[in-house]
Amino acid sequence: xxxxxxxxxxxxxxxxxxxxxxxxxxxxxxxxxxxxxxxxxxxxxxxxxxxxxxxxxxxxxxxxxxxxxxxxxxxxxxxxxxxxxxxxxxxxxxxxxxxxxxxxxxxxxxxxxxxxxxxxxxxxxxxxx
Amino acid sequence: xxxxxxxxxxxxxxxxxxxxxxxxxxxxxxxxxxxxxxxxxxxxxxxxxxxxxxxxxxxxxxxxxxxxxxxxxxxxxxxxxxxxxxxxxxxxxxxxxxxxxxxxxxxxxxxxxxxxxxxxxxxxxxxxx
DNA sequence: ACTACTGTACTGTTACGGATAGTACAGTAA
DNA sequence: TTACTGTACTATCCGTAACAGTACAGTAGT
Numbered sequence: 001x002x003x004x005x006x007x008x009x010x011x012x013x014x015x016x017x018x019x020x021x022x023x024x025x026x027x028x029x030x031x032x033x034x035x036x037x038x039x040x041x042x043x044x045x046x047x048x049x050x051x052x053x054x055x056x057x058x059x060x061x062x063x064x065x066x067x068x069x070x071x072x073x074x075x076x077x078x079x080x081x082x083x084x085x086x087x088x089x090x091x092x093x094x095x096x097x098x099x100x101x102x103x104x105x106x107x108x109x110x111x112x113x114x115x116x117x118x119x120x121x122x123x124x125x126x127x128x129x
Numbered sequence: 130x131x132x133x134x135x136x137x138x139x140x141x142x143x144x145x146x147x148x149x150x151x152x153x154x155x156x157x158x159x160x161x162x163x164x165x166x167x168x169x170x171x172x173x174x175x176x177x178x179x180x181x182x183x184x185x186x187x188x189x190x191x192x193x194x195x196x197x198x199x200x201x202x203x204x205x206x207x208x209x210x211x212x213x214x215x216x217x218x219x220x221x222x223x224x225x226x227x228x229x230x231x232x233x234x235x236x237x238x239x240x241x242x243x244x245x246x247x248x249x250x251x252x253x254x255x256x257x258x
Numbered sequence: 259a260c261t262a263c264t265g266t267a268c269t270g271t272t273a274c275g276g277a278t279a280g281t282a283c284a285g286t287a288a
Numbered sequence: 289t290t291a292c293t294g295t296a297c298t299a300t301c302c303g304t305a306a307c308a309g310t311a312c313a314g315t316a317g318t
Contacts, residue, residue, distance in 0.1 A: 012305060019230065026234045038264060049307050054266070065234075070265045071314030081236055088235050096249050099228040101148065105155045105194070106217050107210055110250055117246050120225050121239055141276060167293060178278050183295070199294045200285030 001030060001037060005046055013048060017056035018063075025065050025076050036066060036074040130159060130166060134175055142177060146185035147192075154194050154205050165195060165203040 001024060005016045024030040036042075039057060043050035057074055060066040067077050083091065103113065130153060134145045153159040165171075168186060172179035186203055189195040196206050212220065232242065 014305080022234050023230055026236070052306060057265080068265065071263085071316085073264055079236075083235070092232060092235055092237065092245065095228050095231040096246070099224050100249065100253055101152055102224040103221060104253075105151050106212070106221060107155075107208075108221065113250055114247065116221065117225070117250075118243065120229065121242055121246075124229055124233075143276080181277060186294080197294065200292085202293055
């Protein structure tokens with residue numbers, strides 16, 4: 001796992017870590033049962049405080065995408081639907097609305113948008129078909 | 130203009146205001162030359178500090194989607210492309226990647242995603258065809 | 259048993275952003 | 289003159305992020 005953070009971004013470090021592990025597990029880059037780097041190892045690698053990594057890990061556990069074995073480490077959980085169907089739909093709708101709101105101000109036409117989206121989805125790896 | 134804010138959200142009030150005016154102007158709900166509510170009027174209406182509204186307004190002006198006439202008020206600017214083509218593309222790509230990243234963890238298939246997107250784009254009002 | 263690792267849990271401290279309150283000033287218009 | 293407009297300050301409060309340091313119990317190899 002190659003985690004990268006940028007301190008200049010307006011998004012907190014621990015959220016960047018959470019996001020990258022979320023994605024790695026969702027895409028299968030990190031398979032079920034595989035161990036995540038230890039809090040101290042990752043903290044040392046990223047030159048940040050181990051508490052910050054620990055904070056990210058608690059989020060991963062709370063989200064159910066990683067399981068904790070105190071004394072052993074953190075491990076990627078089984079890929080499964082964490083949310084209910086309603087929650088899943090709600091999150092999708094919210095994400096989409098946020099995206100459209102962003103794009104609205106850019107003045108793209110529906111055609112341009114559709115074309116761009118289809119392209120991007122097609123080339124996005126590891127979204128199951 | 131009916132601005133609504135939620136204090137419970139993790140997004141700052143001033144950003145909520147900016148976002149809603151951005152959208153209102155982009156969609157044409159707020160036409161060029163139309164006046165925005167005064168900082169104090171809106172602050173009073175939303176029961177927030179007028180400095181918070183002023184902060185939102187400075188962002189709108191900086192973004193070029195509203196013009197300020199000190200002593201008179203703030204007015205919706207002409208709808209135009211604020212960004213260069215490169216910047217426009219960059220923002221679109223970034224927004225899309227963020228969206229896909231969000232959705233990736235939800236486990237949607239490409240077909241589901243495509244269908245959902247097309248539907249949503251079609252029903253979204255006022256994106257020029 | 260010893261050692262070295264693991265996650266977790268504290269106490270402080272520092273820094274920054276968001277929001278508040280209050281005040282002030284110059285421009286605009288009835 | 290009066291009442292509005294945006295703008296610009298100062299000061300304060302609170303929450304979050306990140307830091308430093310320490311500590312403890314669980315796990316595993318030697």
